[in-house]
Amino acid sequence: MTVARAFGTSLRQNRGFYGAVVLLCVLYLVYNLLHPRGFSSAVLIQNANESVAIVFLAMAQTIPVLLGGLDLSVGAVMTLAACIASVLVNGSPLQIIFGMVVTLAAGTAFGLCNGLIVVYGRLQPIIATLATGAIAMGLALFIRPKPGGDIDGDLNWALTNSLWDFVDTYALFDPDASWFAPFAWIPVPILIMLVFGVGVWLPFRRTIIGRTIYAIGSAEGAAYMSGLPINRAKIAAFTLAGFFASCGGLYLAIQTASGNADISQAGAYTLNSIAAVVLGGTSLLGGIGGAIGSMIGALILRVMSFYFRILSIDPLLQPLVEGVVLLAAVSLGAFRVLRIKNRLELFR
Amino acid sequence: MQIALSRLRPEDKPVVISAGFIVVILILGTVYTLATQGTAPLFSPNYLLQQLQTGSFLGIVAAGMMMVILLGHIDLSIPWTLAAAAMMATAVGGDMALPTGIAVGVAVGLVNGFGVAYLRIPSMIFTLGVDSVMRGLMVWHTGGFAPQDQATPLMRTLAADKFLGIPLAIFVWAAVSVVIVVLLSRTAFGRSIYATGNREAAAYLSGIRTPWIIVGAFVASGVCAAIAGVLLAGYSTKAYQGMGNAYLLPAIAAVVIGGTRILGGQGRYVGTLVGVTLIVLLNSVLSIMQMPEAGRQVIYGCVIVGMLLVYGRGSRNFGG
Numbered sequence: 001m002t003v004a005r006a007f008g009t010s011l012r013q014n015r016g017f018y019g020a021v022v023l024l025c026v027l028y029l030v031y032n033l034l035h036p037r038g039f040s041s042a043v044l045i046q047n048a049n050e051s052v053a054i055v056f057l058a059m060a061q062t063i064p065v066l067l068g069g070l071d072l073s074v075g076a077v078m079t080l081a082a083c084i085a086s087v088l089v090n091g092s093p094l095q096i097i098f099g100m101v102v103t104l105a106a107g108t109a110f111g112l113c114n115g116l117i118v119v120y121g122r123l124q125p126i127i128a129t130l131a132t133g134a135i136a137m138g139l140a141l142f143i144r145p146k147p148g149g150d151i152d153g154d155l156n157w158a159l160t161n162s163l164w165d166f167v168d169t170y171a172l173f174d175p176d177a178s179w180f181a182p183f184a185w186i187p188v189p190i191l192i193m194l195v196f197g198v199g200v201w202l203p204f205r206r207t208i209i210g211r212t213i214y215a216i217g218s219a220e221g222a223a224y225m226s227g228l229p230i231n232r233a234k235i236a237a238f239t240l241a242g243f244f245a246s247c248g249g250l251y252l253a254i255q256t257a258s259g260n261a262d263i264s265q266a267g268a269y270t271l272n273s274i275a276a277v278v279l280g281g282t283s284l285l286g287g288i289g290g291a292i293g294s295m296i297g298a299l300i301l302r303v304m305s306f307y308f309r310i311l312s313i314d315p316l317l318q319p320l321v322e323g324v325v326l327l328a329a330v331s332l333g334a335f336r337v338l339r340i341k342n343r344l345e346l347f348r
Numbered sequence: 349m350q351i352a353l354s355r356l357r358p359e360d361k362p363v364v365i366s367a368g369f370i371v372v373i374l375i376l377g378t379v380y381t382l383a384t385q386g387t388a389p390l391f392s393p394n395y396l397l398q399q400l401q402t403g404s405f406l407g408i409v410a411a412g413m414m415m416v417i418l419l420g421h422i423d424l425s426i427p428w429t430l431a432a433a434a435m436m437a438t439a440v441g442g443d444m445a446l447p448t449g450i451a452v453g454v455a456v457g458l459v460n461g462f463g464v465a466y467l468r469i470p471s472m473i474f475t476l477g478v479d480s481v482m483r484g485l486m487v488w489h490t491g492g493f494a495p496q497d498q499a500t501p502l503m504r505t506l507a508a509d510k511f512l513g514i515p516l517a518i519f520v521w522a523a524v525s526v527v528i529v530v531l532l533s534r535t536a537f538g539r540s541i542y543a544t545g546n547r548e549a550a551a552y553l554s555g556i557r558t559p560w561i562i563v564g565a566f567v568a569s570g571v572c573a574a575i576a577g578v579l580l581a582g583y584s585t586k587a588y589q590g591m592g593n594a595y596l597l598p599a600i601a602a603v604v605i606g607g608t609r610i611l612g613g614q615g616r617y618v619g620t621l622v623g624v625t626l627i628v629l630l631n632s633v634l635s636i637m638q639m640p641e642a643g644r645q646v647i648y649g650c651v652i653v654g655m656l657l658v659y660g661r662g663s664r665n666f667g668g
Contacts, residue, residue, distance in 0.1 A: 131601070319488075320481065322480060323480035343552075
């Protein structure tokens, strides 16, 4: 009884999130039904590979949005990380690990700089990150003026296939062992999303810093009066955004075995990350939502683009369909207007 | 210096500092050209006018963007509004080219305004959606290729010809500027924009029809983007895919460098003019120096952060 009631409360408070989960399940189920090789590990692996970058980016975007801010540099930081990785992630195993650590550290440091500028420079996040995004893009272009790069081939194979291939590539144990069979089909990219995304986010949001981020988004004045560490939370939010963005960049570099400092691609990733955050039920006003929702939102965006491959829609109509679906999805938020009784509440 | 700065009224500070920075850019650029080529093109009127001619497109876009930012909103649909207006104008051609282009701007502005003012969807995400719909419509319309239609003679004249030695595009920019200044400082609509941008609930309670104001500002932004698109098509003799992409972020940067508060309610048009000039001249000096794209991006970002750190800092109190 209490469990049911708790679930009911959760359902009422997170309508957006549960709506997104249901939408994703339905979309992906229908996709697999329509797909000629649906419900196979191969399709899942391919889809998961193409989703990792945008999922990490959406999670990165969520945290500044929860503060009531916005990070327009996530796409650029991801590109910067991908370019660094395309230079460093090769050679001996130690060099590879070193390269991955440097990549993640660089993105995290960039996020830290964003946080410091926002907190101690007292600039609006949206405009500060617009500028630092340009700087990140410039650095990425310094590192990789032309697309290309060199990523360890084994790593590329192991991380973009099923768990069976991962074990097989690094000869950890016999991949055909009977106890391993039930897990062997699981795509590695899904595990990466779970370990680095969920594994970092869920513990983080239970810390004081994590709760403070929510408090700032709901009412910064009240959070300040309650003695919460406002500045530290803001810096941590942008730092974590930088970390998630560099995770996305590192995976993108490993998956494509190259780095590409493409300004318009970085911009498109940033804008899509905002769309994913909104689709996942996080309020752009701050204080409501979470990174798991954004993960779902990003997956919805990706699945919608998968549909174009199996449905015979005129390719010329694809951008229009994408645009209309995006506009319709964000317009769902308008139902809030109908529920409001006091017009003044509209202006929050 | 310190005393002179602190005696300035706070709203004049951004204008004075950015104007000072423009002089610094001109001097640095001239020192560079004198050292390498022995000439000083940056101080020749012809060169400056030519730079301002290409800058007038950005100036017109920024003028419209400022109206929206004054409300505390943002218009991310500018790139494809600009391109759509240009494509529709060249596709229709003849005498109806200009009105068609402007009509596209009005229509996009009305849709944006409706979504933000009546559906209460955050402008950041709604205008983003409208932008991708416009992109989809244009890809559908053109088949994904560069449209073959040519700009009409009138569009070319407006964008590329000169009158009394001054490019006509600068006159168009000046005309748009005068309209915006009059709107902002002399009409009830302008005062209502500032009031709504400061505190929408208070503006609503004092009898301002805030939804109409929001729709009006988005229409102004759409029309400005459309004018810039039509001019740009005239300048390059035809419309092309993605012609507006290079204008969105510089326009936001120009408005904010000019001292307009990104949260709305504060800002003067002179600041936006100075901000546009700063960005245009910075770009031209960097291209004279043959700075690679990487260096440009870094310098561009550093300039924005640096200028804002000097005067764009928020107040220290929380929960405003």
